[in-house]
Amino acid sequence: MPTTPRTVHSKWRKTAALLRHRTVRAHVPVTKPMNRQTLKDMLDRHRMVYAKPDIGMFGNGVIRIEKRTGPGGAPVYWFQSGAVARTFHTFGAMYDALGRYKKRRSYLVQKGIHLLKHGGRRFDLRVMVQQSPKRRWETTGLIGRLAHPRKVVTNYHNGGTPMPVGTLLATHMPKARREAVCRRLEKLGVDTAAQMARSFPGVKEIGLDVALDRTLHPWILEVNTLPDPYIFRTLKDKTMFRKIYRYAVAYGRIRTRARSRKR
Known part of the structure; x- marks a missing residue:
């Protein structure tokens, strides 16, 4: 049975x-399946989010992502995975780099607390x-x-x-x-x-x-x-x-x- x-x-x-x-x-917290558009929208609204594999354990694969204000008011994008942090001057460059961390796994994006x-x-x-x-x-x-x-x-x-x-x-x-x-x-x-x-x-x-x-x-x-x-x-x-x-x-x-x- x-x-x-x-x-x-x-x-x-x-x-x-x-x-x-x-x-x-x-x-x-506001949570959505992550793609290029949902991540951009969430960062524009909340400034800090967490990207998480839909299926995963022990915090593996979790990434903190922020949209910060750089010199002259220009946006700067930052993320940290594990102990490694990286900074980017465009959303596109940051999103492309994220792909190497998330690989082909399905991810969620969640409003950062x-x-x-x-x-x-x-x-x-x-x-x-x-x-x-x-x-x-x-x-x-x-x-x-x-x-x-x-x-x-x-x-x-x-x-x-x-x-x-x-x-x-x-x-x-x-x-x-x-x-x-x-x-x-x-x-x-x-x-x-x-x-x-x-x-x-x-x-x-x-x-x-x-x-x-x-x-x-x-x-x-x-x-x-x-x-x-x-x-x-x-x-x-x-x-x-x-x-x-x-x-x-x-x-x-x-x-x-x-x-x-x-x-």
């Missing part, structure tokens, strides 16, 4: 699903949401991801540093506000997971990558349907990891040694 897939690879399909939810869509910083480094947050043993959606973990100082992505597998959310938010707001922000993120996580499950019934867990802008509005940068639970094990306090692990065992993502031996 065929099973319903638990993993959705296409970022565009996941974005389209979120946009169908009246509340969740207010947290989704100016992330909050900690110690001069950008950070975002991972919101872990899982189906409980009682089959209810529950936010089981929140963790911060501090970007590598020379890179534009925060992913742990691309040089980012996992950190407690409270540590990263402490320089931006008092404790009471931090607690309110975390509660809001927990609810956003549950709403997002429920919407994903409506479109993709096999989904049992999601990892929500969320950016807070300077007004503390949360923006969903990406939804992962096969999130890494072990990033939470890097925290000194293992409480979240133990719960995440227990839930993952319950719905079959992780098999314990005892279960493996029985089979």
Whole structure:
């Protein structure tokens, strides 16, 4: 008997699903399939965008692109991929160079969110949401991801540093506000997971990558349907990891040694 897939690879399909939810869509940055015209239009409007492969993992292939003002007011185009940054005097030259980085992969272009910083480094947050043993959606973990100082992505597998959310938010707001922000993120996580499950019934867990802008509005940068639970094990306090692990065992993502031996 065929099973319903638990993993959705296409970022565009996941974005389209979120946009169908009246509340969740207010947290989704403008995102479009990337071509020459959509990139130019997005840069003219937003000045800074991120180009992402429609199918990809760990932040690989993500490119930050900016339209800046050069000497005499002339536009200058800039992009960074990995630790490599390049500058161009025309959009056409920049777009041609992008082709060598994106190759033949399908890309999306997303409005850039100016992330909050900690110690001069950008950070975002991972919101872990899982189906409980009682089959209810529950936010089981929140963790911060501090970007590598020379890179534009925060992913742990691309040089980012996992950190407690409270540590990263402490320089931006008092404790009471931090607690309110975390509660809001927990609810956003549950709403997002429920919407994903409506479109993709096999989904049992999601990892929500969320950016807070300077007004503390949360923006969903990406939804992962096969999130890494072990990033939470890097925290000194293992409480979240133990719960995440227990839930993952319950719905079959992780098999314990005892279960493996029985089979």
